[in-house]
Amino acid sequence: MKTLTLIRHAKSSWDDPSLADFNRPLNKRGRNDAPLMGQIIGTSFSMPDLILCSPSKRTSETIAVIMKKADYEMELLKYEGELYLADTRTILYTLSQLDNQYRHVFVVAHNPGITDCLNQLTGELIDNVPTCGIAQIQLNINAWQEITPYSGHLTFYDIPKNHK
Template sequence: MKTLLLIRHAKSSWNNPDMDDFDRPLNKRGKQNAPEMAQRLVARGMVPELIIASPAKRARTTAKIMAEEWHYPKQAILLEEELYLCYASTFLKVITRIDDDFNAVAIFAHNPGITDFANYLTEEIRIDNVPTTGIFAIQADTDSWKDFDLARKKFLFFDYPRNN
């Protein structure tokens, strides 16, 4: 079994409209939501063994904050250029390259790709929008990430900061 956690970056700052999108930092709410959501995963017993993130500042920072809560070494976070504002199909390319030694993986990325990919993975639930710091979890009945796409999947949960 392989477990995939799709995590949208935390809320970013728009204080500087001239700043390049790639370089936008997290705002105050984003910095508060990231550790809270990481702790919700701990409470569920869903701490990832591998973290992969878009290199954009807001995604990278969200991954680092959550990694700290999980006692995961920040320097071990894999940055994947392809995840920056990617299409749903790009997620599969990244997933098939994951080492099979890892059974639980978190991918930090952006909308609209993350919402599109979550909806591609299951017909059980449809999501209009994965909000900032939202987490979509699914389990695939496979021993290899290369077979993830065709494996039978089970929706686990969808959680986000304002979901009480």
């Protein structure tokens, strides 16, 4: 069995129209939601073996705050360029290339890829994983190379709005 935790980045700022999408930082709401969800992750989940993160500013800021709140070691973090605005196919391909020593992996990325990946792996019909939303999926696989649509079931889903 493998465990996958999908995290959508926290709310980002659109205040500076001159910034490239890749460089947009978190806004005030995002800076408030990330520590809240980091605390939930720290108390609800075991430490992952690996954290894969899109290298965009908003995803890297989100995971840095979450890791600090959850007391996770920075050595777990690996930035993957392919995860920037990745679709489901790219996310699944990235996971299928992992070494099987990793049992629990976090993926921190963007929509619509996060929502689509969640739905495709579990058969759920979640319309939209909101910013800083977290979904944990138990995968019925022994090797990452076996990951396919409908190979898992949703075991945890939470969003910042549930705590306001």
